[in-house]
Amino acid sequence: MDIIKKLKDNKIFKENSLIESTIEKSWMGSPVYVKGTLIVKKLNINDCICEEYRSASDTIYKIKYLNVMTIDGMNPLELAAVYGLAPKTERFGKRRNQ
Numbered sequence: 001m002d003i004i005k006k007l008k009d010n011k012i013f014k015e016n017s018l019i020e021s022t023i024e025k026s027w028m029g030s031p032v033y034v035k036g037t038l039i040v041k042k043l044n045i046n047d048c049i050c051e052e053y054r055s056a057s058d059t060i061y062k063i064k065y066l067n068v069m070t071i072d073g074m075n076p077l078e079l080a081a082v083y084g085l086a087p088k089t090e091r092f093g094k095r096r097n098q
Contacts, residue, residue: 021036
């Protein structure tokens with residue numbers, strides 16, 4: 001959660017960012033949990049208000065920062081490492097085979 005707050009303070013994670021998180025949907029009256037892509041509409045201190053990406057329904061979701069899996073397609077820790085806000089992950093040390 002601290003990583004996401006650092007990204008938010010440096011205006012990397014902001015409104016209109018795409019996040020991936022688990023959301024609850026209803027199917028035949030029972031709740032179903034699915035992984036969904038959401039658009040951030042408003043940022044709060046510990047959570048964000050989102051709408052589902054490419055969905056006809058206007059359902060609004062309140063997602064806690066702990067439940068955010070990716071921000072704009074990247075893991076939050078790796079995204080922070082790219083901008084120098086966190087230590088680099090082991091992915092940066094790997095050598096690409098050519």
